[in-house]
Amino acid sequence: MEVGQATQASGNGRAVGAVALGVVSAATMPVAIVATRYSSSYELLHAGFAIPVAIALGALAIWLARTALRHDDARLGRAGGRRTARLGRALGILGIALASTGIVALAVYGLLTYLGER
Template sequence: MAAGLASTLTLPVAVFATRYSESYDLLHAGFAIPVGIALGVIALRLASAARHRSEATLGRAGGLGAARVGHGLGLAGLWLAGAALVAVAVYGLLEYIGSTD
């Protein structure tokens, strides 16, 4: 669950940090995209492992609810990172097209 939460918060925190920094621009927050993707993948793998452990112990190990929340947060983090990746790619494409004219 912690990895999913970290994945979800990575990009909003990076964008927030650029707002109050004089040396970084909003485009620099794009460097947090791989971090968000990596944490999202880790969250999904940990959630899957927790679900398998819960199935193997017939639910006695507990943690199935936390695994579901971690899975959802990991997906949300991946979606945010994917949206940011598309935004940066479109910005780069528009900059390229604008520079060729």
């Protein structure tokens, strides 16, 4: 086994971590919303508590993807995982976008509730 093959086979763990965090980030809001449907003690409004979690996990996924890409650049493309890191970054952005949608929904709900009580 040559040195290049061993390096290529080891992969880039940062890229895999970025994908894992990105998947969890993108799934946080839908899981929180579905959980409120099957719970008698939580309402849909309580799913808003998952927003900071989704944003934090998405930011971590983006940061980890960036470090994976820098690691691959530093190794002149031999570390691998560029596609995986890009996927992790895209999933992190998706998680933040879903959380942002939740923020907008909560803001509209708050505004409509405020206007309805006046």
